[in-house]
Amino acid sequence: MNLSALLRAAAWLQQDGDYFFPVEASTNAGEVDRIYYFIFWVSAVSFALIVGATIYFAIKYRRTKVGMNPEDSPHHSTSIEIVWSVIPTLFMIVMFKWGFDDYVDRRTPPGDAYQVNVHAQKWSWAYSYDEGAETGMGWLGGEGEGLVVPVGVPIKLRIDSADVLHSFSVPAFRIKMDAVPGRYTYAWFEATKIGEYPVFCTEYCGTRHSRMLSKVQVLSQEDFDAWMKKQGNLADLPPVEAGQKLFQRKCASCHNMDGSKLIGPALNGLYGKEESLVGGAKVTVDDNYLRESILEPSAKIVEGYPDAMTPFAGQLSEDEISWLITYIKSVK
């Protein structure tokens, strides 16, 4: 963890919110916190009453000498039992109704919401926009852009997963939604404060679940428009640079380019090398091997590494595969 990353992290801590919650950074957060504090105070008073009564009775009616017999008292009382059944029920009806209203609101995006697509896979987040822009995960306190959105605009997230269950969680917005392979799920929010907010994966998804982190960057509308303008098409870039950008988005959560092992092998200096495979076979790294390893990674597993990679067949265009191979070739 370098110093600049720590300083960026400190910026989050300043937006600390109150004791129980991080900062309220969406239109929804305040309502969730109000429901929370309502239940909290109802519970705190109930808890004080039952624990207080327990301690009071235990001391007042403690057995002061062996063989002490109790005083006479009723063994049941229908009226008391009705009272202590009905009062909690009434409070719970209020809790249910309030939580229900908020939930329905949370599940119903406004018709004019701006859609961003969220793509989950082991173990990274990627975001794509209808304008053609794509961004990578943006590590907690680290490099990358993350989910970039304008402030004060309802944002609808369409969430998908390429492999197993994941869950997209932004505590500062009080939103969370599972990513389920084979279908889309939805969430929406409207950010109220410019800044950066952490994103966590909250459904267990394997080895690097705890590293499936990202961030939301909330920009002013002008900054967002300017940012979007800068998002050129990858096809306009030289293939090596396009491949590098794609690599950071799709591959960098499991593959390093500095020779060190992450989940999969490092990919620098790989081209032309001979690799030992599980089962004893050897293979020389060429374009076709790289292509197969991207599209059908389970076909050939390098000795010493798990069969853990998500197949990219159907996720990448021919151009994109070609850019990635060009980039991997270029790094020595």
Add this chain to the structure above:
Amino acid sequence: MTPSTNTLERTNYLNATKGFMSWFWTIDHKRLGLMYMWSVVAAFILGGFFALKIRMTLMPGAVDFASQTAEQMNAYNNAFTVHGAVMIFLVIIPSIPAALGNFVVPMMLGAKDVAFPRLNRFSYHLWIIGALLFTGTFFIGNLDTGWTFYPPYSTGSTDNTVILATLGAFVLGFSSIFTGLNFIVTIHKMRPANMTWFRMPLFLWAIYATAVIQILATPVIGISLLLLLVEKTMSIGIFNPELGGDPVFFQHLFWFYSHPAVYIMILPGMGVMSELFATFSRKPIFGYKSIAMSSLAIALFSFIVWGHHMFLSGQSQLMSVIFSALTFSVAVPSAIKVFNWIATMYKGSVAFTTPMIYGMSIIWLFGIGGLTGLFLATLGTDVQFHDTYFVVAHFHYVMVGSALFGFIGGIYYWWPKMYGRMADNFWTKLAWFMSFIGFNLTFLPQFVGGSRGMPRRYAGYGTEAGYDSFNYWSTIGAMILAVGLTMALGTLIYSMFRGRKAPSNPWGGVTLEWQTPTPPPEHNFEIDAFPVGDPYDMNLCEYNGEEEGFLPVNPRADDPCVADVAIDPVYFEPESENAPA
């Protein structure tokens, strides 16, 4: 002189037969209960080891976030998986029903054994097989799916440990079903003639309600796990969308068992609480019928709330709303029980014995565990807390704070009956104090971490996420808790050998298990007809100074508690036609 009713020096169920096979192949419900108890304790030590491994990994500074390797993360993922699976399938589910239930239920009924003693032995042997299958996973790989086994992760690229573990859970399920079946038949058919349903001790009501859940819900997890195995071993698409399955379908099946299973864990603890509060207040329990009926209500409602585990799974919004409403319904009978226990102390004669201190502290622990459930039943707040440490803290308050403390309290309560000796008063209370402080220190901070968004099942957080202080206090608390629980175990083992000899009724309990000598003879009772009235009529016994315990008022000539009769070996010759074969 009052004759002592302690039969340690005479023939009793502990020393009637000797040798390994006399225990391993026994059909005596008391011996099976004890073997379950020690097996559960062994499994708890295993699960506890992994709990400490989790806490040590998460201690700030213990593992560098930036340089944590894949192997370290896999080891952590294995630790929380094994901790969860062992604690749920091997410890909490069999703890009170199988260990204390086996020991106590037949005696509470004045019976000589359960209805099907051989089936009972088979249940225990299935438990052993299930436990061996689970521990087998250590030797063939790295089980890392979480105890929930969610596909498509579990059926995808994970190793074959999933197959062993699910087979283990499948076998343990049958152990649980057979125990439940046994108790249902026992309670229906073997009550003394004059023990009507509403004259049953409340522990029996709780065990009965638990058994209903065991036999109705457990088959569903068995089927679900078999389907998982079919998908994993034969690639038949059931849950994996790549093969045409639906991952949310598994969650429905899984929680259709696993939510009711929560009540398999907590209902028997509530049954223990009812016994403790009545005996140690020396008063009939307040609102007997509402406690009995609330046990059945909880068992019924437990089947229709599973969807609250799936508010964010992609299930329909309408279902989430319905499940939220139904979830609140289960809170009411739970609250009623708490109020009844407290009211039982009113104008009572409250004894600060070790079991009662466990009982009273459960009001605190279950209070927190139950009330924090309200935040999770409420849709708006659940979205924020779902899959965070708020949930972790909530269910630990229920499963450990209430079920496990209830188990320990129950062990201390029936311990004199089990081994004929008293546990040390001072050290047991000190052990409780350490456990109570350690437990709260471990889990209270996790509520706040969770409401701030701290996700579950993370091998590390990094300082910048802002959760270090919560992890720090949790780890300190876990160490104190470990010391407290170890001390509690130490007091039991010490008292087995050196404890003061127990009178047959040290606490003044009036349920039937206290009307047999301590430790009981092999077949518990000779007589068949008990004069059963109000199960909590405390006037049936009174304190006797020489006995240092309670003796029956107006003992009948055939009362086995009258020592000279009780210890007559001829008297306890089992009746051939009624004796368990």
